[in-house]
C-alpha cells in the first residue's frame with residue numbers, strides 16, 4: 001500500500017469487490033438495484049451478506065452495524081459481532097441476508113417528535129444498497145434508512161431517497177417529451193465544500209463554551225482577524241498540512257473523493273471539497289467526512305470545529321452545496337447544450353430550478369436553519385437570510401430576450417426562438433463571479449451556499465430535489481397535453497421568467513439596500529432565525545407539495561417541525577447555562593481578583609507616599625468594578641429568562657422566547673464580560689482568548 005491508487009477505497013465493499021466476490025447473476029441483479037432502483041431480490045441478499053462478511057473478516061472486522069442518520073444530525077451505529085456459538089464450544093462467524101437487509105435498533109432514544117409516542121418504541125433500519133458498505137475500525141458499516149415501526153421516517157436518508165425518486169420520475173417525463181427514450185434514470189449529484197476551524201486541543205480543553213456548545217460564548221475580537229485577507233489560499237502550516245495529509249488518506253481509504261484543500265479567509269479556517277457524486281452517497285460521505293475530520297484532528301493535538309460561528313466577529317463556516325441533475329447516460333441536464341433542442345431542454349430545466357427556488361424559498365431557508373447557522377446567515381460574510389438566485393449577466397440577458405421576444409444581444413445578435421436557435425457559448429468565468437449570492441448558477445450546476453458547516457446536507461437536498469420535481473411535474477402535465485409542443489414550451493418558459501424573475505438578483509447580496517429591495521419591492525421572504533422559518537414547514541402549500549411527491553407524510557412533517565425547534569431551543573439553552581456558569585465561576589471572579597490586586601497596589605503606593613495620585617489604578621478599578629456589577633446584573637437577567645422558558649405552552653412559543661429574550665440576554669452578558677477582558681491583565685483571564693485560539697496552531 002503505497003500509492004493512492006493502490007489504497008483508494010480499500011475499506012469499501014465497492015463495485016470492484018462486488019464484481020470479484022459475487023456470482024455473476026447476483027452481481028447483475030444487485031447492479032440493477034443500485035443503478036436503476038429496481039426492487040431487490042431477497043435471495044440476492046444472502047449472497048451479498050456472505051461475500052460482504054468474508055471480505056470484512058479478511059480486513060480484520062469483528063462486528064457489523066447498521067449505520068444510520070437519525071434526526072440528531074449526526075450518525076448512529078449499534079455494533080453486533082459476527083460470532084455465533086458452535087456446538088463444539090467455539091464460534092463461527094455468521095452474517096445472513098436478513099441481518100444485512102434489516103435491523104431493529106431501539107428507537108426510543110432518538111428524536112421522533114411524537115411519532116414514537118403513538119407507535120412502538122422499536123424502529124427498524126433497512127439496507128440502502130445504493131451506498132456502499134465500508135469498514136471503520138473493526139466494524140463493517142452498512143448504510144441504512146431508519147424508520148419507526150409504522151413505517152414513518154425517523155432519519156434523513158429516507159426522505160432524501162424519496163426526493164431523489166420524485167425528481168427521477170418527473171425528470172424522465174420531461175426527457176421523454178424531448179424524445180429521449182433511452183435514459184433510464186435521472187439522479188441529482190452533489191459536491192459539498194466543507195469549511196472548518198482547527199484549534200489547539202489544550203486550549204480547547206480550557207474553554208467550557210467550546211466543549212459544551214462548539215462555539216465561543218465570550219471573547220473580545222483579536223487585533224487581527226480576516227482584515228488582511230492573508231490567510232485565504234495562503235501557505236498551509238506544516239502542522240495543518242500533516243493533519244490534511246492524514247485526513248485525505250483516511251477519506252481515500254473510505255472511497256471518499258477528497259479533492260481540494262485550502263486555507264479559508266479567517267485565521268485557522270480551512271476548507272475541504274470532494275469530487276461530486278450522487279446526492280445520497282454524497283450525503284453519507286459528508287457525514288463520514290465530518291466525523292473523520294474530528295477524529296484525525298485529535299491525533300494531531302487539534303480540535304476540528306464544525307460550528308457555523310465559532311468566533312463572533314470572525315468569518316463563519318458554511319458548506320457550499322454544488323448541485324446538478326444528470327441522466328444515467330451521463331448528460332448533465334443543467335449544462336447548456338450544443339444543439340437547439342438540447343438548449344431548449346436546458347432552459348426548461350433551468351426554469352424549473354428558478355420556479356422551484358422562488359416558490360419554495362421558505363423550504364430552502366428552513367432546510368439550513370439551526371441555532372448555529374442563525375449566527376452566520378445575514379452576518380457580513382455569509383449569504384443573507386433572503387434567498388435569491390444569481391445567473392450571471394449573459395444567461396440573464398438570454399432570459400430577458402425570451403421574455404420580451406427580442407433578439408439576444410451578445411457577441412452576435414441572436415433571435416431566441418426555442419428549439420431553433422442555439423445558445424451563445426457562455427464563458428464559465430463570467431457565471432462564477434458572484435460569491436455573495438445564496439444560490440448561484442456556476443456554468444453547469446447550482447451552488448447553494450446557505451448551508452451551515454455542521455448541517456447534514458440531506459435536508460437542503462431533500463427540499464431542492466422535491467421543489468424541482470414539483471416544477472417539472474407542472475411542466476410535464478402541461479406539455480404532455482399540448483397540441484403544439486414547441487409553442488407550449490416557449491410560452492411556458494416565458495411564463496416562468498415573467499412570474500419568477502423577482503428571485504433573480506445579480507448584484508451584491510450582502511448589501512443592505514438589497515435586503516430592503518428584496519423584502520419591500522420584490523416581496524421575497526426574510527426569515528432571520530430558526531424560530532421564524534421552521535413553523536413554515538407546515539404551511540399548507542409545503543405540506544401539499546411534499547406529500548404529493550411522497551417525500552414526507554403530514555405526520556412526518558409535524559414531527560420534524562417539532563424536532564427541529566426542539567433542537568434549536570436545546571442548543572441555545574445549553575449555551576445560556578454554560579455562559580452563566582462561566583460568568584459566575586470564572587469571569588466575574590477573575591475581574592474581581594485583578595481589580596482587587598490593582599487596588600492593593602494603589603494602597604501600597606499611597607502608604608509609601610500619600611501624595612502619589614494613583615489615578616490609573618483608581619480609574620481602572622472603578623471601570624472593572626462597574627463592569628463586574630453589570631455582568632452580575634446581566635447574569636441575574638439571563639437566569640430569569642431561562643427560568644421563564646418553563647412557562648412556554650408549546651415549542652413554538654418556547655422558540656420565540658429563545659429568540660426574543662434568551663439570545664438578547666446572552667448578548668448583554670457577553671458584552672460586559674468582553675469589555676472587561678480588554679482591560680484585565682492576561683494572566684488573570686481564566687481561559688485562552690481569541691488571539692490564542694485563532695493564532696495558536
Ligand code: ADP
Pocket residue numbers: 189190191192193273274275276322323324325332442444445
Ligand atoms: P470552485 O467552486 O472552487 O470553483 P468547482 O466549482 O469546480 O470549484 O467545484 C466545487 C465543487 O463542485 C466540487 O465539490 C466539485 O466536485 C463540485 N461539482 C463540480 N461539477 C459538479 C456537478 N456537475 N454537479 C455537482 N457538483 C459539481
Ligand code: MG
Pocket residue numbers: 193320322447
Ligand atoms: Mg464552488
